[in-house]
Amino acid sequence: MLEKNIVIPVDAQDMLTETESMAQTGILVSIDGEVTGVLAISDPVKPGAQEVISILKSMNVRSIMVTGDNWGTASSIASQIGIETVVAEAKPEQKAEKVKELQAEGYAVAMVGDGINDSPALVAADVGMAIGAGTDIAIEAADIVLIKSNLEDVITAIHLSRKTFSRIRLNYIWALGYNILGIPIAAGALFPSTGFRLPPWIAGAAMAASSVSVVCCSLLLKNYERPKKLENLEIGGIQIE
Missing domain, CATH: 1.10.287 (Helix Hairpins)
Structure with a gap:
């Protein structure tokens, strides 16, 4: 919008801020050079995610969220499912770098992902787990495929x-x-x-x-x-x- 010199109204900016607090990503829509609306989209939290994170903690397995979403959405989702450490707005290579950083600290790292952007991290991890319903590239890059796309399989x-x-x-x-x-x-x-x-x-x-x-x-x-x-x-x- 800024590149096209489109003025963003204050109420539209407030809506964008509100969508972030609701774990949604806001998208501005303009027609004929004017902002006409804000679309809010979000990925639903996978069933059982909170329970899985809780059990992983009981097993002394540390969970970290590394995502390309904005900080507001990532933080909101993380708080819902009980993840304390969040890395947001991460590019594919940054996800892989985070995995290597953890490995350098002496951790054995398992990466769970389903998208093309997760592929470098899946390859870099000690064990890559791909969601069965994810992209073919992610599945090829992973060591384990969760066929039923059920996080409990982790x-x-x-x-x-x-x-x-x-x-x-x-x-x-x-x-x-x-x-x-x-x-x-x-x-x-x-x-x-x-x-x-x-x-x-x-x-x-x-x-x-x-x-x-x-x-x-x-x-x-x-x-x-x-x-x-x-x-x-x-x-x-x-x-x-």
């Missing part, structure tokens, strides 16, 4: 990943336990006092049992089920209510 992804890592740790414990117990016996640690030697067939069976136990422990992940109710989700032995 919780499921984190829950499943932690379950997987717990299995990996358990496998290490099993394998290490077998070796700590078996290797000294096989080396003859008990022979001077008991005269016991580990027969080769027992050593082979122990090695096979070690492999079988690790595989069976990993296969238990096939029985994983998505938590039916997020309020009953158990993370690391802590019940979230």
Whole structure:
């Protein structure tokens, strides 16, 4: 409007300010060089967003909003869903820079996005999560695609990943336990006092049992089920209510 030398009335400016406070983006409309109206548009908050942010906090996961929207709209949406840190009016490259900044501070960063502007940040993040209903470019750039476009699946992804890592740790414990117990016996640690030697067939069976136990422990992940109710989700032995 300013480039076209169109005068913006005071009441139109007040309307723009009001739209920002209502988490809306105001668009001025002019006809024949005069401002004739103000359009207010907004993206609705995704269902369950507030609950997801709350659970992420319980899981010690810090949530940050990085958006290209103006500060007024971004701040209003963030306050509705419980996000404290907001970066607004960010260009695509600035979103990626924010991700790299967090990584430089030692954080593991997961980026959730659905637009073309989110693609650089999705690539830069340690884990990029694209909304299934988003753009093809965002989906291509992401590591994980939330097919149902449900933000609660972010919780499921984190829950499943932690379950997987717990299995990996358990496998290490099993394998290490077998070796700590078996290797000294096989080396003859008990022979001077008991005269016991580990027969080769027992050593082979122990090695096979070690492999079988690790595989069976990993296969238990096939029985994983998505938590039916997020309020009953158990993370690391802590019940979230």
